[in-house]
Amino acid sequence: xxxxxxxxxxxxxxxxxxxxxxxxxxxxxxxxxxxxxxxxxxxxxxxxxxxxxxxxxxxxxxxxxxxxxxxxxxxxxxxxxxxxxxxxxxxxxxxxxxxxxxxxxxxxxxxxx
Amino acid sequence: xxxxxxxxxxxxxxxxxxxxxxxxxxxxxxxxxxxxxxxxxxxxxxxxxxxxxxxxxxxxxxxxxxxxxxxxxxxxxxxxxxxxxxxxxxxxxxxxxxxxxxxxxxxxxxxxx
Numbered sequence: 138x139x140x141x142x143x144x145x146x147x148x149x150x151x152x153x154x155x156x157x158x159x160x161x162x163x164x165x166x167x168x169x170x171x172x173x174x175x176x177x178x179x180x181x182x183x184x185x186x187x188x189x190x191x192x193x194x195x196x197x198x199x200x201x202x203x204x205x206x207x208x209x210x211x212x213x214x215x216x217x218x219x220x221x222x223x224x225x226x227x228x229x230x231x232x233x234x235x236x237x238x239x240x241x242x243x244x245x246x247x248x249x250x
Numbered sequence: 251x252x253x254x255x256x257x258x259x260x261x262x263x264x265x266x267x268x269x270x271x272x273x274x275x276x277x278x279x280x281x282x283x284x285x286x287x288x289x290x291x292x293x294x295x296x297x298x299x300x301x302x303x304x305x306x307x308x309x310x311x312x313x314x315x316x317x318x319x320x321x322x323x324x325x326x327x328x329x330x331x332x333x334x335x336x337x338x339x340x341x342x343x344x345x346x347x348x349x350x351x352x353x354x355x356x357x358x359x360x361x362x363x
Contacts, residue, residue, distance in 0.1 A: 240293045
């Protein structure tokens with residue numbers, strides 16, 4: 138069965154610095170990989186996805202993610218962090234069977250002014 | 251374009267009771283997935299409905315059941331509530347296809363006393 142791991146519970150960065158939120162995955166076939174963001178008392182918002190093609194995927198709000206098949210990783214990145222990026226970030230993987238999406242435990246990103 | 255909506259926002263029940271949560275999918279979406287998000291954890295897949303048929307199920311007992319209606323709205327029913335059922339229940343809609351991103355509603359916060 139597919140699974141994802143987010144090794145960091147918390148990531149702290151200063152505003153204007155680059156940020157990275159890590160994700161590794163395990164699937165039996167080709168992965169469909171996603172990043173979502175959750176603000177307090179809100180549902181999840183889609184940021185970006187990797188299905189196939191270029192390993193560098195660009196998404197919403199200036200975020201991008203790099204798919205690395207050899208390292209089974211899909212790290213989320215942003216060149217310059219904003220205080221408003223502070224939120225809970227979830228990596229997710231979807232396999233064709235049994236047709237469900239598996240989420241990581243989440244990483245809380247705090248961007249300090 | 252109308253986003254995913256869920257009702258009610260909050261709900262308090264006692265052990266042994268039954269609950270029904272409702273979800274209206276985003277316009278044009280024919281697939282609805284339900285997730286349980288316990289405090290401090292990532293969402294856990296409950297099941298998915300595609301064109302009124304169950305299309306995948308996670309590791310949840312049969313007392314978790316669902317329906318999808320011809321207009322693609324959906325219900326999640328939980329019988330014989332247990333304390334551990336206290337969580338945020340998220341509904342997500344998407345178009346047909348494994349690679350499509352899911353759009354989440356704001357969730358229903360269920361508290362079981």
